[in-house]
Amino acid sequence: MILLNIKKGFDLKIEGTPLPELAELNKPSFVAFLPEIIPFIKPKLLVEQGDRVRIGSALFIDKRNPDIKFLSPGSGKIEKINYGSRRVIKEIVIKLDNKEESVEFDVKKFSGNKKYSRDDIIKTMMDGGIWPFIRELPFRDIAVPDYMPQALIVSLDNKEPFQPDPQVYLKEEINLFKTGISILKNLAENVYVHTSKEFINIDMTDNLVTHRFSGSYPADDPGVLLHHIRKDPSENRAWYINGQDVLLLGSFFSTGRYPVKRTVALAGSLAKKRMYFKTRIGVPINDLIEGRIADENKARLVAGGIFRGYTASRESFLGFYETSLALLPEGEKSETFGFLRAGYDRPSYSKTFLSYFNRLPLTIDCSLHGEERACVNCGACAKVCPVDILPQFAFKSIAAADIEESLSHGMLDCVECGLCSYVCTSKIDLCGFFKSAKQVYYKDKV
Amino acid sequence: MLFGKIKKAFDKNRQHFQDGGKLKSIYPLFEALEAFFFTPANITKEVPHVRDSIDLKRFMSFVVIALLPTFFFGIYNAGYQSNLISGFSLDFRAAFSKGLLIVLPLVFVSYAVGFFWEILFASIRKHKISEGFLVTGLLFPMILPPTVPLWQAALGISFGVVIGKEIFGGTGRNILNPALTGRAFLFFAYPAKMTGDSVWTVVGRLKEQSVDIISGATPLAVSALAGTGENIEALLAQKGYSFLRLFTGTYPGSIGETSAMLCIAGALFLMVAGIASYRIILGGILGVLSTGYLLNMVAGESSAAWLSINPFYHLVMGGFAFGISFMATDPVSAPGMENVKWVYGFAIGVLTVLIRVFNPAYSEGVMMAILFMNLFAPLLDYVEIKLRLKKRVPNV
Numbered sequence: 001m002i003l004l005n006i007k008k009g010f011d012l013k014i015e016g017t018p019l020p021e022l023a024e025l026n027k028p029s030f031v032a033f034l035p036e037i038i039p040f041i042k043p044k045l046l047v048e049q050g051d052r053v054r055i056g057s058a059l060f061i062d063k064r065n066p067d068i069k070f071l072s073p074g075s076g077k078i079e080k081i082n083y084g085s086r087r088v089i090k091e092i093v094i095k096l097d098n099k100e101e102s103v104e105f106d107v108k109k110f111s112g113n114k115k116y117s118r119d120d121i122i123k124t125m126m127d128g129g130i131w132p133f134i135r136e137l138p139f140r141d142i143a144v145p146d147y148m149p150q151a152l153i154v155s156l157d158n159k160e161p162f163q164p165d166p167q168v169y170l171k172e173e174i175n176l177f178k179t180g181i182s183i184l185k186n187l188a189e190n191v192y193v194h195t196s197k198e199f200i201n202i203d204m205t206d207n208l209v210t211h212r213f214s215g216s217y218p219a220d221d222p223g224v225l226l227h228h229i230r231k232d233p234s235e236n237r238a239w240y241i242n243g244q245d246v247l248l249l250g251s252f253f254s255t256g257r258y259p260v261k262r263t264v265a266l267a268g269s270l271a272k273k274r275m276y277f278k279t280r281i282g283v284p285i286n287d288l289i290e291g292r293i294a295d296e297n298k299a300r301l302v303a304g305g306i307f308r309g310y311t312a313s314r315e316s317f318l319g320f321y322e323t324s325l326a327l328l329p330e331g332e333k334s335e336t337f338g339f340l341r342a343g344y345d346r347p348s349y350s351k352t353f354l355s356y357f358n359r360l361p362l363t364i365d366c367s368l369h370g371e372e373r374a375c376v377n378c379g380a381c382a383k384v385c386p387v388d389i390l391p392q393f394a395f396k397s398i399a400a401a402d403i404e405e406s407l408s409h410g411m412l413d414c415v416e417c418g419l420c421s422y423v424c425t426s427k428i429d430l431c432g433f434f435k436s437a438k439q440v441y442y443k444d445k446v
Numbered sequence: 447m448l449f450g451k452i453k454k455a456f457d458k459n460r461q462h463f464q465d466g467g468k469l470k471s472i473y474p475l476f477e478a479l480e481a482f483f484f485t486p487a488n489i490t491k492e493v494p495h496v497r498d499s500i501d502l503k504r505f506m507s508f509v510v511i512a513l514l515p516t517f518f519f520g521i522y523n524a525g526y527q528s529n530l531i532s533g534f535s536l537d538f539r540a541a542f543s544k545g546l547l548i549v550l551p552l553v554f555v556s557y558a559v560g561f562f563w564e565i566l567f568a569s570i571r572k573h574k575i576s577e578g579f580l581v582t583g584l585l586f587p588m589i590l591p592p593t594v595p596l597w598q599a600a601l602g603i604s605f606g607v608v609i610g611k612e613i614f615g616g617t618g619r620n621i622l623n624p625a626l627t628g629r630a631f632l633f634f635a636y637p638a639k640m641t642g643d644s645v646w647t648v649v650g651r652l653k654e655q656s657v658d659i660i661s662g663a664t665p666l667a668v669s670a671l672a673g674t675g676e677n678i679e680a681l682l683a684q685k686g687y688s689f690l691r692l693f694t695g696t697y698p699g700s701i702g703e704t705s706a707m708l709c710i711a712g713a714l715f716l717m718v719a720g721i722a723s724y725r726i727i728l729g730g731i732l733g734v735l736s737t738g739y740l741l742n743m744v745a746g747e748s749s750a751a752w753l754s755i756n757p758f759y760h761l762v763m764g765g766f767a768f769g770i771s772f773m774a775t776d777p778v779s780a781p782g783m784e785n786v787k788w789v790y791g792f793a794i795g796v797l798t799v800l801i802r803v804f805n806p807a808y809s810e811g812v813m814m815a816i817l818f819m820n821l822f823a824p825l826l827d828y829v830e831i832k833l834r835l836k837k838r839v840p841n842v
Contacts, residue, residue, distance in 0.1 A: 012496070014496070138841060230839050231839065232839065233839055233840050233841065233842075235839075236839075236841045300495065302495050306494065306495045306496050307493060307494045307495070307496075308493055308494075309493065309495070310492075310493070311492075311495070326495075328495060328496070330489055331487075331489060332487045332489055333487050334484040334485055334486055334487040335484060335485040336449045336483060336484055336485075337483065337484075337485075338484070338485025339485060339501060339503035339504040339507055340504075340507065343499060346499035347498070347499060348498050348499040348500050349498050349500075350498065350500045350505075350719070350720055351718065351719050351720045352500055352504055352505070352508055352719050352720070352721070353499055353500070355499075364496045365489075365496070366489045366490050366495050366496060367487065367488065367489055367490075367497070368486075368488040368489060368490055368497050369485070369497055369498065369499045369500070369501055370485065370486075370488075370497075370500075370501025370502065370503065370504075371481060371486055371488060371501070371574060372574075373501075373502045373574065373576055373577070373617070373618070374576060374615075374616060374617050374618030374619065375618050376502065376505070376578065376617065376618050376777050376778050377618070377777045377778055377780075377782040378505065378721075378777050379777070379782055379784070382782075388838075390782075390783075390831065390834075392782055393782065393827070393831060407840075407841070407842045408835050408838075408840070409835065410835075410838050410841060412841040412842065413838075413841050418493050418494030419494075421493075421494050421497070422494050422496065422497055422498055423498050423500075424497075424498070425498075425500050425501065425502055425505050426501075426502050426618075427497065427501060427502075431493070431494065432492075432493075
């Protein structure tokens with residue numbers, strides 16, 4: 001095992017962390033698939049309203065690679081398909097029946113401890129709809145199957161506030177995890193399992209963990225690990241998968257059925273109950289928060305992490321990748337002489353508030369706490385950037401559309417953690433610059 | 447409630463400044479005033495959903511707070527020196543109120559004229575008014591001699607804001623420190639009012655005999671006039687400038703610069719808060735001391751007296767302490783990379799001493815040193831960034 005000391009990053013002292021309690025959520029009446037929030041894909045629908053589907057029936061494919069399929073997380077009838085602006089497919093809603101019928105996939109050939117054909121595994125994973133869980137750095141798109149990466153990184157931690165704790169979702173599921181890892185070993189030269197020092201081995205007698213780090217958010221990110229261990233540009237195109245998705249992989253290969261089980265964290269200062277729920281992919285947001293939200297009119301529902309997730313509406317559903325829902329106060333109120341407060345309860349990366357001496361977790365709302373200004377080169381962003389980018393200089397080269405300069409600054413190494421935007425004194429969305437520049441570059445390239 | 451009333455007043459008058467209103471062209475002024483009283487209720491639109499509590503207003507307010515002790519001491523000292531030379535009462539209240547009369551008009555002119563330009567540029571460019579000027583507007587009068595005519599102060603701050611900052615695109619894009627640019631302009635345009643022995647003290651209505659007793663020469667001027675082989679420390683002591691007095695600051699000079707002690711206090715505050723770079727400040731002090739000692743070593747019997755002065759005197763005389771604490775650490779005109787901040791600070795220290803010692807025409811070296819190094823800051827950044835990017839594993 002390799003120990004890493006990751007110095008940069010920042011842990012938010014935020015109130016609302018879920019307790020490690022796990023409860024079964026009642027079976028929802030609807031589930032949905034949300035193609036819109038899966039980056040880069042060009043969905044082509046295979047179903048229409050009124051069709052009957054089983055768990056594992058294909059709902060749509062990605063036009064860029066028609067072998068990549070996205071399957072139904074429920075058995076029942078397609079209730080409706082919601083489109084957004086420009087006919088983008090927002091939601092495919094499925095009304096669940098009681099049968100829980102499932103498509104059976106042939107996975108028997110992968111039992112036992114022999115080495116399998118890589119192409120065979122990939123084909124099965126694509127048919128079984130679990131290929132999209134494997135994604136590729138640096139663009140974080142779904143992995144391109146005919147590439148053999150140097151490393152496949154399994155991130156097994158929750159440094160981003162309110163993400164599910166692996167010790168909760170791995171409990172009693174460790175065998176599925178092991179199965180998943182053994183399958184993954186066929187896909188890349190190396191499989192790295194990456195977690196923090198504090199993480200306790202739950203019955204991991206096989207020594208699955210290869211890297212342990214000490215550090216703050218986002219030290220658990222695969223991109224951060226890669227930045228610290230790579231020696232050569234050929235390693236840049238690493239693959240990664242989230243720890244909880246490995247369970248789905250394991251489950252798929254042990255049962256032959258499309259796995260839909262999810263452990264979802266409900267958290268945030270406006271959540272009355274902060275805990276974990278056993279539920280399924282595409283669960284309605286309403287089912288999660290009903291009776292568990294403190295002040296609904298003032299709450300923002302953030303799916304998938306407060307640094308990287310998206311704002312969800314109550315009527316919507318949890319996405320394919322998302323495993324947490326945070327309820328944060330919007331914070332839409334102005335404040336008299338806000339900039340002169342002593343600020344014992346104002347969380348800040350800077351040392352300009354008394355909260356520096358406050359160890360308690362604090363309520364953080366979605367206020368910008370100021371207005372956007374020109375960059376004054378204070379350098380806070382470079383102090384937190386986990387992959388040693390100099391955001392205060394790099395964002396200018398991006399703004400000037402100097403692509404060569406931006407690339408040499410390590411634009412593609414950006415792990416999109418959002419910390420530079422978080423700490424910015426001038427309220428500049430630095431991370432947004434990197435994200436959109438990466439997307440434009442990727443689309444130009446492909 | 448008072449603030450409730452203020453809020454109502456803002457809400458009532460907002461229409462005049464918005465589209466269709468008579469005062470639409472100066473909306474940035476309205477907006478800046480409102481944001482001063484009430485932190486706006488902006489919320490994040492997308493990721494990251496949460497943002498830090500700090501904003502530029504707080505950042506700049508911290509610099510203003512750090513300046514306040516020096517500022518109040520400057521007021522007191524300006525009055526004290528004036529009363530001393532004019533033969534008036536030297537008790538604290540008399541000195542402080544005299545100082546207020548001298549300093550407040552300058553501060554008022556600096557802020558009023560400077561904000562005029564800020565508002566003008568912000569209105570034309572449809573920008574927001576940046577908080578950077580809160581600091582510039584206070585720094586500028588503090589580095590002026592107390593006798594400077596108000597119209598010159600107005601001209602200086604105009605030059606500083608317009609040429610030093612706005613023509614480059616405003617706050618964040620300036621190459622030079624605006625306050626120092628303004629001062630340098632006055633220094634070259636009106637040397638009679640910026641140099642010499644008579645500009646450092648406001649002379650009131652004279653009582654008999656008082657002028658002959660105390661000369662208005664600053665410690666730097668005294669040192670510059672020392673003949674070969676003379677001991678500057680002794681000469682200064684003879685004029686009443688003991689090291690302790692130079693450190694505490696009760697001597698004639700620019701309004702805010704004299705008290706090294708309070709500058710250190712302000713600098714410590716800013717360094718602890720993480721706003722001023724300790725690298726620049728320590729680098730500057732190291733630069734002064736090492737150059738000072740080096741000159742001590744080469745000094746011979748027949749060399750100029752300046753060469754053999756105890757290097758610590760350089761730290762407490764003139765504007766070095768003020769300049770390195772509050773002007774050199776301006777993040778916009780200083781380099782942004784951490785390692786070259788040492789180089790930048792060090793070079794300012796070195797240049798300050800060299801200008802003082804080898805160029806008697808400019809007895810004050812720190813202003814030129816900082817402006818000169820401001821010009822080199824982008825180059826220093828460039829070098830460090832290039833070196834650092836070379837170490838990256840490329841990812842294209």
